Amino acid sequence: MSEPTEEIATERIATNEEVLPRRGDVLIRASSIGVDASWGHIYGPVDLTVRSGGVTVLKGAGGRGRTALLLTLAGRMKPTTGRLEAFGRPDAPHHLFDRAAIAHIDEVDGIGQTIRVHDIITEQVRWASKWYRWVPQSTEADLERICRPVFGDYSLPPMEAMVEELPELTGALFRIAVANIRKPPLIVIGGVDKLASVAGAGRLLERLVALGTEQTVITADVNGVPLGEGITDVIEVPNLTDDAFTVLEREALDR
Known part of the structure; x- marks a missing residue:
């Protein structure tokens, strides 16, 4: 048995x-x-x-x-x-x-290096919204809502910054934050x-x-x-x- x-x-x-x-x-x-x-x-x-x-x-x-x-x-x-x-x-x-979400793995969530932070945030907000809703360009409030749970007390990246310009830790936390939008x-x-x-x-x-x-x-x-x-x-x-x-x-x- x-x-x-x-x-x-x-x-x-x-x-x-x-x-x-x-x-x-x-x-x-x-x-x-x-x-x-x-x-x-x-x-x-x-x-x-x-x-x-x-x-x-x-x-x-x-x-x-x-x-x-x-x-x-x-x-x-x-x-x-x-x-x-x-x-x-x-x-x-x-x-x-x-x-499950997955983040900080280049083969899956690699971000184009010539893209600005606000473009990535806007894209994530649009993906998470209903298909019939018009979603304007992202705001500082969107950045705060998406990134703060991951960043904690660390400073958020500037909206106009290029992803390639972000310091190493900031870039890693940013990738995790945008991947984790659904929690x-x-x-x-x-x-x-x-x-x-x-x-x-x-x-x-x-x-x-x-x-x-x-x-x-x-x-x-x-x-x-x-x-x-x-x-x-x-x-x-x-x-x-x-x-x-x-x-x-x-x-x-x-x-």
Whole structure:
């Protein structure tokens, strides 16, 4: 007789009747998932469990494998092997897609560098509005409404600034803010180690912890981060690089 599966505790959300895991209970469970392309292996097999609420940090080498795993956990890429259960449904990437945002991953949310901040805000407001509504150019009030929950006490970018002119941390927070306009239950964010500044990466993580009070946040870092308030789990993830590079990667990290 097979072992009984672990039941995922849920609560009903009154606003939309959606049934979601309670904070601290299982949101995503991946069993031996992996992705293969026509030209070769990308990542896997990977086993991990993401609990609802706070920030889950995946500790693993950067590169296409880690990016593909983050895309998979946001419902943007379907695993070719294994089983992925998310929001109570097994192997349902479209269901996961609708409940997740993804940000700070160039392959998905890269912003044209010659675009001004106010153009991006205007575009996001129009996408979020009813199709029959005329939406004028964005205002400072729109910038405040969209960006303040992510920026916290940090200064917002000037409306007339080119995206390419934004400082590194400001640019990362801006990308997260515009991607998170719907505030879905889950947001997946490219590695905090993408910031060149260690101090900047730390400040970015602090803002992700703030988001984790109302959403589940998944991000990544090659070295992991210390467990602390707001960090739900730090999960070491193997099999993110080609087999031929695994030993070389381990030697580089151990030196």
